[in-house]
Amino acid sequence: MTPLLSFYNAYSTLILFSGVAALLALSIYVTLMAGQLSLGNAALAAIGGYAAAILTRDFHAPLWAALLSGAGLATAVATIIGIPSLRLRGVYLAIATLAFGEVVRVIALNLTITGGALGLVGIPPLVTFWHVYGILALAAFFFYRLERSRTGRAFAAIREDETAAQAMGIRVTYYKVLAFAIAGFLAGLSGGLSVHFTYIINPSQASFSEAVNILTYAIFGGTATFLGPIVGGIVLTVLPESLRFLREYRLLMNGATLVLVTIYLPHGVLSPRLWRGRHARV
Amino acid sequence: MLECDHVSVAFGGLVAVDDVSFAVAEGEIVGLIGPNGAGKTTLFNVITGFLRATTGRVRFRGDAIGGERPDRITARGIARTFQNIRLFREMSVLENVVIGRHIRTRATLLEAVLAAPAHRREEARVRLRARELLDLVGLGPRAHEPAGSLPYGEQRRLEIARALATEPRLLLLDEPAAGMNPAETRALTALIGSLRRDAGLTILLIEHDMKVVMGVCDRIAVLNFGRKIAEGTPLEVRTDAAVVEAYLGGRAAGAPPRRRVAAGADVLALDDVSAGYGPVDVLHRVSLRVGEGQIVALIGANGAGKTTLLRTVSGLVPSRRGRIRLHGASIERARPERIVGRGVAHVPEGRQVLARMTVLENLRAGAYARRDREVEDDLASMLERFPVLRERRRQIAGTLSGGEQQMLAIARGLMSRPRLLMLDEPSLGLAPMIVGQIFGIIQELNARGVPILLVEQNAHLALETADWAYVLEMGRMVKQGEADRLLGDASVRRAYLG
Numbered sequence: 161m162t163p164l165l166s167f168y169n170a171y172s173t174l175i176l177f178s179g180v181a182a183l184l185a186l187s188i189y190v191t192l193m194a195g196q197l198s199l200g201n202a203a204l205a206a207i208g209g210y211a212a213a214i215l216t217r218d219f220h221a222p223l224w225a226a227l228l229s230g231a232g233l234a235t236a237v238a239t240i241i242g243i244p245s246l247r248l249r250g251v252y253l254a255i256a257t258l259a260f261g262e263v264v265r266v267i268a269l270n271l272t273i274t275g276g277a278l279g280l281v282g283i284p285p286l287v288t289f290w291h292v293y294g295i296l297a298l299a300a301f302f303f304y305r306l307e308r309s310r311t312g313r314a315f316a317a318i319r320e321d322e323t324a325a326q327a328m329g330i331r332v333t334y335y336k337v338l339a340f341a342i343a344g345f346l347a348g349l350s351g352g353l354s355v356h357f358t359y360i361i362n363p364s365q366a367s368f369s370e371a372v373n374i375l376t377y378a379i380f381g382g383t384a385t386f387l388g389p390i391v392g393g394i395v396l397t398v399l400p401e402s403l404r405f406l407r408e409y410r411l412l413m414n415g416a417t418l419v420l421v422t423i424y425l426p427h428g429v430l431s432p433r434l435w436r437g438r439h440a441r442v
Numbered sequence: 443m444l445e446c447d448h449v450s451v452a453f454g455g456l457v458a459v460d461d462v463s464f465a466v467a468e469g470e471i472v473g474l475i476g477p478n479g480a481g482k483t484t485l486f487n488v489i490t491g492f493l494r495a496t497t498g499r500v501r502f503r504g505d506a507i508g509g510e511r512p513d514r515i516t517a518r519g520i521a522r523t524f525q526n527i528r529l530f531r532e533m534s535v536l537e538n539v540v541i542g543r544h545i546r547t548r549a550t551l552l553e554a555v556l557a558a559p560a561h562r563r564e565e566a567r568v569r570l571r572a573r574e575l576l577d578l579v580g581l582g583p584r585a586h587e588p589a590g591s592l593p594y595g596e597q598r599r600l601e602i603a604r605a606l607a608t609e610p611r612l613l614l615l616d617e618p619a620a621g622m623n624p625a626e627t628r629a630l631t632a633l634i635g636s637l638r639r640d641a642g643l644t645i646l647l648i649e650h651d652m653k654v655v656m657g658v659c660d661r662i663a664v665l666n667f668g669r670k671i672a673e674g675t676p677l678e679v680r681t682d683a684a685v686v687e688a689y690l691g692g693r694a695a696g697a698p699p700r701r702r703v704a705a706g707a708d709v710l711a712l713d714d715v716s717a718g719y720g721p722v723d724v725l726h727r728v729s730l731r732v733g734e735g736q737i738v739a740l741i742g743a744n745g746a747g748k749t750t751l752l753r754t755v756s757g758l759v760p761s762r763r764g765r766i767r768l769h770g771a772s773i774e775r776a777r778p779e780r781i782v783g784r785g786v787a788h789v790p791e792g793r794q795v796l797a798r799m800t801v802l803e804n805l806r807a808g809a810y811a812r813r814d815r816e817v818e819d820d821l822a823s824m825l826e827r828f829p830v831l832r833e834r835r836r837q838i839a840g841t842l843s844g845g846e847q848q849m850l851a852i853a854r855g856l857m858s859r860p861r862l863l864m865l866d867e868p869s870l871g872l873a874p875m876i877v878g879q880i881f882g883i884i885q886e887l888n889a890r891g892v893p894i895l896l897v898e899q900n901a902h903l904a905l906e907t908a909d910w911a912y913v914l915e916m917g918r919m920v921k922q923g924e925a926d927r928l929l930g931d932a933s934v935r936r937a938y939l940g
Contacts, residue, residue, distance in 0.1 A: 302555055309554030309561070310547050317530055317541045324528040327490065329516035329545030329608055 168289065173357065174401050178394040179292035180354045185377035185389030186299055187346035192383050193312070194339040195319030197250065200241065200257035201347045202370035203264035208234040208348025209355040209365065210274050213283045216356065223286040223356065230352035231345045238344025242337045258371060265366040279362025280355075287356035295353065296390070299346060303386035315339060376418050382428015391430055443468045443644050444489065444520075444612055449498035451484050451668075458484040460668035461498070466612070471638055471645045473655040475679075476665035477689055477873045478845025482648045483525055485665070486614050489646075490522050491515040502612070517545050521610035523601040525617050525648070525844065525871065526792070531590030535581055535600055538589050539572035542607025575603040579633065591719075594621035594791065594867075595744035595899075602633070606641075613637065615647040619654045620871040621791070623743055623899045627651060634658050650873050656680065664689065689873055706734030708767070709862050709893045710755065710786075715764035715774070717754040718917075723762065724750040726917045731910075732862065737884070737894045739908035739925060741901040741934075747917040748897040749791055752864045755895075756788045757781045768862070783811045785861030789851045791870065791897075797840030801831050804839050804850055808857030817857070824853045827883065845876040852883065863887065864895045869903065881907055905929040 168175065184201060191198040208230035215226035241260050248256050268274045275281075306312045314335045317325035326332055355361045364370070373396075381392025396417070403413050421429065444466040451459040459481040466472045474482050487493040489500055491512035500508045507515055530538050547568060549561040576582045579599040584592065589600060598618055605613060618634075619627045631654050637643045649655050655662060656676045664672040664679060666688040672679055679685055710732040718724035724747045732738045740748050753759040755766060757778040766774040773781055782788075787808075796804050805824060809817045825832035828849050834842060839850060848868060855863060865884065869877040881903060888894050898904035905911055905925045913921040913934060921934065928934050 305555040305557065306551070308565075309551060310544060310549055311551045311554065313537070313541050314544060316533065316537075317544075320530040320532060321528050323492070324524070324530065325541075326492075326512040327516060327522055327524075327528075328542050328604070329513045330541075331511075331513050 172289070174398065175289065176287065176292050176357050177354070178397040179296050180350045181374075181377055181393035181397040182296055182390040183292075183299060183346055183350035183353070183393070184374045185381065185393035186303060186386060187343045187350065188374050188378050189303075189383055189386060189389040190306075190315075190342045190346070191339045192378060193319065194315040194336055195322075196336060196339060197254045198245070198257045198340065198343065199254050199371045199375060200238070200260045201343060201374050203261035203366040204234040204238055204344050204347035205351035205354075205370075206264060206268065206361070206363070206366035207237055207351065209351030209361045210268065210280070211348075212352030213280050213355045213361055214273065216286060217280065217283050223291070227349060227352040231348035234348025234351070235341050235344040238340045238347075239337060242340030242344075245340075246333055246336050258368060261366050261368065261371050265363045268363040268366060274363070277363065279360060281360045283355050283359045283361070285357060285359060287353050292353055292357075295349060300386060300390060307385065311335070311338070378428075380418060380421050380428060382425070382430040384427060385430065388428045388430040392428065395429075443470075443503060444646070445499075445501040446485070446489070447499040447501070449485070449488060449495045449500060451481070451488060451493060452496045458668050459488070459495075459665075462665065462668070462670050463498075464663045464670065464673060466644060466646055468611075468644055469638060469642065470660050471634065471647070471658050473659035473662040473676075474646060474648045474665065475650070475655055475662060475689060475873075476671075478871075478876055479667075479843030480665040481668040482665055483616055484668075486522060486616055486648065489515075489614065490520060513545070516608050516610075519609070519611035520614065521605035521608045521612075522614040523598070523605050523616055523618060525620070527594075527597050527601060529589040529597055529600060529604070531588065533589055534586050535576065535589050535592065536569075536572055536585040538600055538604050539575050539607050540568055542575075542604040543568045543571060544608075546607075546609050572607060575606050578606070579603045580629070593745035593749075594870075595623070595626045598622065599630070599633075606637075610643065612644045612646065615645065615649070617648055617650065617871050619649055619651040621744070621867060621899060623901065624653075626744060627654060630654065631657050650871065650877075652680075652874065689875060706736070708732070709734055709736075709769060710895065711765075711767045712751075712755070713765045713767075715751075715754060715761050715766060717750060717759050717761040719750075719759065724759075724917050725754065727764065728914070728917070728919050729764075730912055730919070732893050732895050733910075735888070735891060735893060736910060737888050737896060737908045739896045739898060739901075739904040739911040740914060741898065741904055741911060741928075742914035744899075746914040748914055749866055750917075751914070752788060752790075752866050752895070752897060755781070755864065756786060779811070782858060785858070786864065787855035787858050787860035787862070788864045789855040789866060789868065791866040795839040795842070795847050795850050795854070797838070799839055801835045801837055801839055801842070801850055804854050805831075805857050808854035811858055820857060820859070824856065828853050844871045845873060848872055848876075848880065852880070856887070860892060862895065863892050864897075866897045867899060868896070869898060869900050877903070901934075902929070 184205060187201050211233045212226040212230035215221040215229055245253055245256050269277055314330045317328060317330055318332055318335055322332055377392040377396055378389045380396055382388035447463055449459055449462050462485065476482055488495050491510050494509050499506055502518055502520060547564055549564045553561040576585055579602055581596060581600055592600060598621060619630055622630060634645060635658055638645060659676055662676055662679045663670055664685050671684050671688060672682045708731055712728055712730040714727045714729060716723050716725055716727055742748055750759055754761050757776055761774045765772055768784055796807060805821055825835060830846055831850060831853060842850065868880050884894060885907060896904055896908060905928055908925040911925040911928050912919055
């Protein structure tokens with residue numbers, strides 16, 4: 161057995177979690193690109209997770225069909241909540257999307273098909289390293305191209321000045337809904353992936369603290385390019401584990417890290433101001 | 443091409459535009475003038491879809507466009523610039539223009555992700571076109587700088603380039619010359635003329651600079667209190683009695699010539715000061731004096747460093763070398779709030795009133811650093827001096843017109859009972875009559891003993907008002923002297939007076 165393989169076997173769950181966290185961070189990043197602070201991503205991931213789990217566990221659907229169905233459902237829900245949410249700005253949008261997360265959590269708690277408070281167990285182990293990191297690589301490539309496209313520029317214009325963006329002929333509502341839909345797809349996909357290597361899902365995955373975790377990934381890594389959220393998701397997943405010797409204080413470290421980053425690196429770890437010259441889009 | 447037919451706009455009880463009708467024919471350049479608060483920008487917002495007319499109709503090339511979304515109207519071929527400049531400040535100059543191409547490009551997200559040839563060709567065309575437009579407005583060399591870092595006049599030109607990128611047939615310009623010096627204004631006037639000649643554009647513009655309006659417009663419509671009070675050729679409008687009374691003001695608008703004051707003891711002294719943002723110095727070893735009782739003017743081209751100098755005195759830009767003394771005490775290391783506490787009031791360019799607070803709250807905020815009990819007395823005298831502000835004292839500052847905001851910004855600065863008042867472009871975006879009033883106020887304040895450091899694009903007015911003046915060029919002091927001498931200086935006239 162090669163050393164690399166034995167390393168992977170020892171830490172496989174952590175490595176898979178890191179990849180999923182990076183996907184979730186990208187899902188919040190896409191709405192931030194368009195200037196929208198949406199905190200519904202944990203709930204969208206839970207929707208994708210429940211849908212995919214039910215399909216593989218109870219209906220023996222193939223993994224790819226389950227993943228796409230879960231992502232599709234989350235996309236549909238994100239679009240539906242996206243449209244009315246667009247009347248809201250800034251912190252009000254954040255509150256509304258948090259409330260949406262609570263609604264999802266309570267529904268999952270009370271439905272039979274979602275297994276109530278216990279959630280679903282015995283989900284088949286179908287996801288491997290290549291699934292998670294293959295999808296992450298595709299997503300990263302997607303964002304690399306998106307940032308250099310007309311659509312990406314429309315997002316950035318809306319983020320900087322909605323009125324000016326409209327005066328440039330940009331359909332603000334359309335692009336905001338599009339950002340929400342992409343966010344829903346990525347979140348739903350990551351939910352579908354994670355249930356197939358944790359084998360369980362329960363309502364707490366739509367909770368407030370999960371939603372905030374996802375935001376911290378993006379803030380920690382920085383939102384100037386898609387690399388920031390990816391790095392943030394991976395580092396903040398690995399960090400608490402590598403600090404196990406601190407015992408119960410280790411969770412404190414995540415908070416402390418975030419405080420330090422927001423004070424000393426307000427644009428995140430991967431800020432273009434720190435890595436000058438690397439990021440020239442035009 | 444454009445017809446406004448009995449258009450009215452009411453905000454609650456306030457009628458901002460009152461039954462205005464006018465038309466713009468293809469290929470015309472039409473000016474829209476009138477005092478601040480007359481409803482000019484409101485009318486622009488109606489035409490471009492940002493506001494809906496309460497009654498009346500707007501037609502563009504025969505189609506009714508009232509109530510359409512702004513992006514649809516842009517797609518139809520109407521582009522605009524904004525009075526209060528709305529660039530994408532964090533993006534580069536080039537990116538701003540590239541975004542302007544949005545509506546004229548078609549590549550889908552899928553094509554972009556797959557880097558399809560169609561997408562690549564389109565991107566190359568977009569960049570090429572954006573470069574051409576930047577060259578047209580003279581910003582080619584600045585393509586990769588952040589838009590927010592450009593001086594005011596260049597930001598205005600960038601907004602024009604960005605608007606042109608949408609391929610309009612009708613271009614609406616909202617105070618394009620505000621913040622430009624005479625040389626830049628001449629270049630702008632030439633640009634506007636060439637847009638019609640070479641690109642076949644029809645142009646509707648709001649402008650206070652009468653040289654621009656009289657120079658390029660075929661026809662002028664005049665608004666006052668939301669109503670159209672006159673329309674005609676520049677000559678007809680200029681001699682119209684109602685227009686002169688409402689807008690242009692009498693000949694003596696600039697206030698009587700004042701007695702020049704010789705420099706007393708130094709209030710403010712800069713010695714060998716260098717300062718700037720990031721790694722680059724904007725000011726290079728600059729020295730300057732403001733004496734007791736003086737009005738000192740600082741003139742120079744856009745980007746010369748005038749605003750930076752004021753910001754350095756205020757402590758908003760750190761100085762890298764040299765000394766800054768206020769009444770003999772060094773302040774170059776002091777924090778901005780301490781400098782305000784020592785009696786420096788800085789009225790910034792572009793006003794920067796606290797937009798969500800009322801007029802009264804803004805004025806009280808100006809007295810924040812004071813501990814004495816006469817704040818209420820000063821508040822009362824301020825409202826007396828600025829009757830418009832008294833009328834609007836409970837109004838939210840962001841809803842005031844440009845001129846009213848400028849008055850509020852000056853009044854707010856005065857609330858700190860400054861021992862030195864620094865004014866950055868007080869005439870920016872103001873109607874001629876209001877400019878006369880503001881400069882009257884400046885002289886009156888000075889007569890009561892407040893020394894003033896004045897930065898002003900309207901160099902003529904600045905030199906007429908000031909005792910002493912400095913000329914700043916590329917961050918260096920190149921000339922100083924008695925203001926009236928500079929007014930007669932041939933090289934100064936050529937460069938800044940037009």
